[in-house]
Amino acid sequence: xxxxGKQPVVIPQGVTVTVGKDNSITVKGPKGELKEAIDRDxxxxxxxxxxxxxxxxxxxxxxxMHGLYRALVANMVKGVTEGYKKxxxxxxxxxxxxxxxxxLDLSLGYSHNIIFExxxxxxxxxxxxxxxxxxxxxxxxxxxxxxxxAAKLRSLRKPEPYKxxxxxxxxxxxxxxxxxxxxx
Numbered sequence: 001x002x003x004x005g006k007q008p009v010v011i012p013q014g015v016t017v018t019v020g021k022d023n024s025i026t027v028k029g030p031k032g033e034l035k036e037a038i039d040r041d042x043x044x045x046x047x048x049x050x051x052x053x054x055x056x057x058x059x060x061x062x063x064x065m066h067g068l069y070r071a072l073v074a075n076m077v078k079g080v081t082e083g084y085k086k087x088x089x090x091x092x093x094x095x096x097x098x099x100x101x102x103x104l105d106l107s108l109g110y111s112h113n114i115i116f117e118x119x120x121x122x123x124x125x126x127x128x129x130x131x132x133x134x135x136x137x138x139x140x141x142x143x144x145x146x147x148x149x150a151a152k153l154r155s156l157r158k159p160e161p162y163k164x165x166x167x168x169x170x171x172x173x174x175x176x177x178x179x180x181x182x183x184x
């Protein structure tokens with residue numbers, strides 16, 4: 001990861017990056033503001049439209065933290081400028097999704113509907129077109145939070161390997177298994 005840490009993060013137009021006294025970094029942009037606490041061993045320097053990271057030694061821990069915090073800040077900069085988006089697809093007969101604000105109502109083949117509250121930092125939209133599987137679209141500026149919520153939604157009914165029924169990411173390739181009939 002140390003090779004990643006050596007690369008500077010370019011700050012685009014309209015984005016401000018500030019480093020606090022407690023070694024926390026704040027990134028403000030057109031889409032919002034994100035804050036991250038940085039390990040006290042890693043030094044952060046903002047100059048000439050770039051953010052540079054430096055580590056004190058070549059210890060494994062320092063090398064790992066060096067690359068980690070550089071990647072996190074790069075994700076924050078991209079989040080406040082472009083934002084992130086994840087789409088999930090519900091594959092299965094009778095699977096449905098609807099939302100009212102940030103409350104997601106999922107019908108995934110269980111005896112009851114699942115009511116899932118999406119954090120207020122994310123935007124959620126559901127679509128159900130005739131002949132297509134229902135889709136859930138999540139948008140936000142925080143890559144970590146977005147990925148965590150999408151993974152939690154997927155874990156409510158993981159795609160099974162025989163028919164592929166369940167909640168999956170759009171474009172996700174599933175490993176399929178042959179059924180009992182193929183064993184003869």
